[in-house]
Amino acid sequence: MPKIRTNRGAAKRFTRTGGGGFKRAASHRRHILTKKPSKRKRQLRTVRTMHASDVRQARQLLPYS
Incomplete structure (x- = not known):
């Protein structure tokens, strides 16, 4: 099974929180x-x-975060 690619645009905008959510800028x-x-x-x-x-x-766009 091949690896899933991370969406680079989403990776620059969102970061994962400890509770499983995502942080974003305004x-x-x-x-x-x-x-x-x-x-x-x-x-x-x-x-x-x-x-x-x-x-x-967002979880689909950033599978390994």
């Missing part, structure tokens, strides 16, 4: 930051967990 933090308030940009820095409905698909 969106809307790449460009056009001058018009966003400091409070919003500060809150977008925090790491979030992936929604439970998306974990199954």
Whole structure:
């Protein structure tokens, strides 16, 4: 049986947590930051967990993580 390939795009975006979930970064933090308030940009820095409905698909994209 051949090995399963890891989706490299997903590997750069998500990391596995100890409990089996996935960590992800917040969106809307790449460009056009001058018009966003400091409070919003500060809150977008925090790491979030992936929604439970998306974990199954992420597990298929990252089989060895």
